[in-house]
Amino acid sequence: xxxxxxxxxxxxxxxxxxxxxxxxxxxxxxxxxxxxxxxxxxxxxxxxxxxxxxxxxxxxxxxxxxxxxxxxxxxxxxxxxxxxxxxxxxxxxxxxxxxxxxxxxxxxxxxxxxxxxxxxxxxxxxxxxxxxxxxxxxxxxxxxxxxxxxxxxxxxxxxxxxxxxxxxxxxxxxxxxxxxxxxxxxxxxxxxxxxxxxxxxxxxxxxxxxxxxxxxxxxxxxxxxxxxxxxxxxxxxxxxxxxxxxxxxxxxxxxxxxxxxxxxxxxxxxxxxxxxxxxxxxxxxxxxxxxxxxxxxxxxxxxxxxxxxxxxxxxxxxxxxxxxxxxxxxxxxxxxxxxxxxxxxxxxxxxxxxxxxxxxxxxxxxxxxxxxxxxxxxxxxxxxxxxxxxxxxxxxxxxxxxxxxxxxxxxxxxxxxxxxxxxxxxxxxxxxxxxxxxxxxxxxxxxxxxxxxxxxxxxxxxxxxxxxxxxxxxxxxxxxxxxxxxxxxxxxxxxxxxxx
Amino acid sequence: xxxxxxxxxxxxxxxxxxxxxxxxxxxxxxxxxxxxxxxxxxxxxxxxxxxxxxxxxxxxxxxxxxxxxxxxxxxxxxxxxxxxxxxxxxxxxxxxxxxxxxxxxxxxxxxxxxxxxxxxxxxxxxxxxxxxxxxxxxxxxxxxxxxxxxxxxxxxxxxxxxxxxxxxxxxxxxxxxxxxxxxxxxxxxxxxxxxxxxxxxxxxxxxxxxxxxxxxxxxxxxxxxxxxxxxxxxxxxxx
Ligand SMILES: Nc1ncnc2c1ncn2[C@@H]1O[C@H](COP(=O)(O)OP(=O)(O)OP(=O)(O)O)[C@@H](O)[C@H]1O
Ligand SMILES: [Mg+2]
Numbered sequence: 240x241x242x243x244x245x246x247x248x249x250x251x252x253x254x255x256x257x258x259x260x261x262x263x264x265x266x267x268x269x270x271x272x273x274x275x276x277x278x279x280x281x282x283x284x285x286x287x288x289x290x291x292x293x294x295x296x297x298x299x300x301x302x303x304x305x306x307x308x309x310x311x312x313x314x315x316x317x318x319x320x321x322x323x324x325x326x327x328x329x330x331x332x333x334x335x336x337x338x339x340x341x342x343x344x345x346x347x348x349x350x351x352x353x354x355x356x357x358x359x360x361x362x363x364x365x366x367x368x369x370x371x372x373x374x375x376x377x378x379x380x381x382x383x384x385x386x387x388x389x390x391x392x393x394x395x396x397x398x399x400x401x402x403x404x405x406x407x408x409x410x411x412x413x414x415x416x417x418x419x420x421x422x423x424x425x426x427x428x429x430x431x432x433x434x435x436x437x438x439x440x441x442x443x444x445x446x447x448x449x450x451x452x453x454x455x456x457x458x459x460x461x462x463x464x465x466x467x468x469x470x471x472x473x474x475x476x477x478x479x480x481x482x483x484x485x486x487x488x489x490x491x492x493x494x495x496x497x498x499x500x501x502x503x504x505x506x507x508x509x510x511x512x513x514x515x516x517x518x519x520x521x522x523x524x525x526x527x528x529x530x531x532x533x534x535x536x537x538x539x540x541x542x543x544x545x546x547x548x549x550x551x552x553x554x555x556x557x558x559x560x561x562x563x564x565x566x567x568x569x570x571x572x573x574x575x576x577x578x579x580x581x582x583x584x585x586x587x588x589x590x591x592x593x594x595x596x597x598x599x600x601x602x603x604x605x606x607x608x609x610x611x612x613x614x615x616x617x618x619x620x621x622x623x624x625x626x627x628x629x630x631x632x633x634x635x636x637x638x639x640x641x642x643x644x645x646x647x648x649x650x651x652x653x654x655x656x657x658x659x660x661x662x663x664x665x666x667x668x669x670x671x672x673x674x675x676x677x678x679x680x681x682x683x684x685x686x687x688x689x690x691x692x693x694x695x696x697x698x699x700x701x702x703x704x705x706x707x708x709x710x711x712x713x714x715x716x717x718x719x720x721x722x723x724x725x726x727x728x729x730x731x732x733x734x735x736x737x738x739x
Numbered sequence: 740x741x742x743x744x745x746x747x748x749x750x751x752x753x754x755x756x757x758x759x760x761x762x763x764x765x766x767x768x769x770x771x772x773x774x775x776x777x778x779x780x781x782x783x784x785x786x787x788x789x790x791x792x793x794x795x796x797x798x799x800x801x802x803x804x805x806x807x808x809x810x811x812x813x814x815x816x817x818x819x820x821x822x823x824x825x826x827x828x829x830x831x832x833x834x835x836x837x838x839x840x841x842x843x844x845x846x847x848x849x850x851x852x853x854x855x856x857x858x859x860x861x862x863x864x865x866x867x868x869x870x871x872x873x874x875x876x877x878x879x880x881x882x883x884x885x886x887x888x889x890x891x892x893x894x895x896x897x898x899x900x901x902x903x904x905x906x907x908x909x910x911x912x913x914x915x916x917x918x919x920x921x922x923x924x925x926x927x928x929x930x931x932x933x934x935x936x937x938x939x940x941x942x943x944x945x946x947x948x949x950x951x952x953x954x955x956x957x958x959x960x961x962x963x964x965x966x967x968x969x970x971x972x973x974x975x976x977x978x
Contacts, residue, residue, distance in 0.1 A: 240859040240860075240862070240863065240864045240867040240868075241856055241859040241860055243864075244848070244852060244859070245845070245847065245848075248847035248848060249847060252847050625843065626843075626845050628843075629839075629843045629845065630856075630860070631795070631831075632793065632795055632831060632837045633831065633832065633837070633856055633857040633860050633910070634828050634829065634830075634831040634832020634833070634857065634860045634861060635828070635832075635860045636824070636825065636828045637824070639860070732795045732796075733790050733795050733796045736790075736795070736839070736843070
């Protein structure tokens with residue numbers, strides 16, 4: 240009981256413990272801020288990264304996946320599945336603004352792809368009613384773009400200027416063409432307005448048995464640019480209307496001819512006319528895609544969805560058992576959730592490792608708080624030696640005296656941690672205004688929106704993280720008080736009483 | 740009936756390589772209800788003997804227990820050296836009350852809280868919660884008796900020396916100890932103030948039969964007691 244009373248009095252009447260509280264406060268605030276911002280960064284990044292991926296992907300080998308519309312019908316009949324879309328993926332050479340570069344092209348069917356991934360939201364050039372908060376001079380080009388402009392991007396279709404016909408078009412990642420400058424205020428200034436340009440796509444089709452066919456190249460108008468805020472995607476991905484890519488890659492529907500047919504042989508007809516030999520048509524090769532993306536229905540987990548897709552696919556293979564060609568059986572396709580994709584998994588792990596490293600560093604720095612509490616308590620025990628002797632003379636046990644200081648350390652930890660938590664929440668919540676203010680007052684920009692891809696710093700504090708950090712703050716204070724408490728307990732009462 | 744007995748106790752301090760014998764076989768027996776003064780020159784070992792009686796310190800080990808209880812301090816028939824640490828804590832808490840020359844009040848606590856400190860220690864958290872009302876009433880009554888009824892909320896720093904010592908006496912008496920050990924209770928006070936402290940002790944002694952062992956180097960103070968023991972050369976002499 241005397242411990243509680245003395246703790247209360249010591250807390251209010253001494254300056255030193257206030258220093259200890261301040262140290263604990265700063266350490267917990269620091270760790271919590273770093274952790275919250277880093278974790279928020281990862282979540283935002285992943286949310287953006289997921290944009291083009293759907294929840295689960297069925298990925299076929301290079302040979303492709305036929306009868307995909309039937310597969311989609313079967314998938315969408317399942318209540319666990321909200322939408323599906325078939326895509327074709329390929330590596331390509333992109334000729335843009337006089338240069339060329341390697342890109343990842345995805346052939347998509349705009350509306351169904353949007354239903355699965357929501358990619359339409361990432362189309363950057365679209366009408367904007369109001370300028371952004373920081374755009375005082377209304378420099379944002381989007382203010383002048385007519386309403387409905389993004390429809391071209393959504394359908395990956397442009398109207399040919401000469402013929403007036405609908406032609407397939409592409410959507411470029413916003414950083415692909417290197418024609419844009421992202422301002423600090425969140426809008427983009429183009430050096431070249433890409434939706435008025437054309438690009439050339441060059442692909443290398445692969446035949447059904449894996450051999451390369453002739454290189455194919457074609458020019459396409461640019462319908463729009465997309466900004467997923469995921470750098471890998473924004474710098475490397477090009478979307479194109481699926482039928483155009485299928486055609487380029489020879490993955491569209493085609494007639495199949497007899498095996499072993501020789502081209503270029505001259506035949507004579509019954510009427511004596513000479514002509515090249517014509518192959519006999521023996522069937523139809525169905526159009527193929529490289530993957531089918533699936534979106535989960537509301538409330539269905541990724542794991543459940545994956546399991547459902549696996550079953551539907553097995554039924555699909557069974558149903559086409561006597562078709563020619565057969566769809567690849569379950570062992571030759573990959574069904575994976577979006578976060579199982581190798582690129583994403585590695586990236587997530589890298590960011591998590593970085594966060595862990597940073598946290599470890601800061602936790603290590605926070606050890607100074609342990610030593611500070613220890614030093615302050617050590618000197619308090621010296622200062623209170625005589626009082627400790629009096630307590631022992633009045634019958635207090637060694638353990639009781641140790642508990643006095645441990646309890647006191649706990650109190651300091653609790654008060655310091657709570658204050659630190661409050662400060663961290665206040666700072667993280669207002670991190671963007673604070674950052675702006677620092678930028679204005681000192682001319683220092685810590686968070687470069689170009690580098691971190693977001694105009695805003697993540698500003699959420701998760702309660703679990705706060706609880707962990709605050710708990711650690713208390714633990715560290717108790718640790719710091721441990722040694723002085725042990726010393727107080729081991730003091731000889733007579734020596735303490737004689738202590739001057 | 741003997742309340743406490745120091746039987747041929749020895750205490751030697753080591754200063755570096757040199758042994759400094761302070762008590763060289765001191766024997767003193769105090770009856771229940773007695774008021775005994777322990778008189779001696781400065782440095783003669785009075786405080787040392789008092790600490791031994793109060794269970795704050797132990798006599799030299801090598802001279803103890805040669806069959807007849809020599810070298811032991813025995814309280815109410817029980818040798819303090821045979822007690823566990825916990826039992827010794829309880830002995831100090833329940834059976835002994837200490838008064839020091841320099842009061843030794845805790846500066847952060849009020850007068851009332853200081854006087855209740857021993858009771859808080861004795862009863863532990865839950866025991867204290869149960870009886871806090873009672874204990875508070877008793878502490879107030881004691882402080883009232885010593886003329887401090889108006890000063891309950893004051894801090895020790897706001898009190899005079901005499902007032903502080905009266906708080907310390909209240910603190911020592913709070914648990915109704917069988918044995919009150921006072922180490923020069925008036926040593927730091929002027930004669931008149933010291934006299935009133937002694938009056939208070941005397942009243943408590945005569946009214947309630949409180950056993951008191953009082954250390955002093957002042958003959959006049961020693962004369963207030965019923966019996967005088969003299970400590971010189973490490974041994975105790977009667978008279
Ligand atoms: N921890 C210690 N180490 C060494 N010597 C000590 C120790 N404690 C006490 N002494 C010595 O023991 C002797 C007796 O000390 P003690 O305090 O008992 O004397 P005292 O009679 O109470 O004196 P005073 O009247 O000045 O209070 C002194 O010479 C002192 O220096
Ligand atoms: Mg002394």
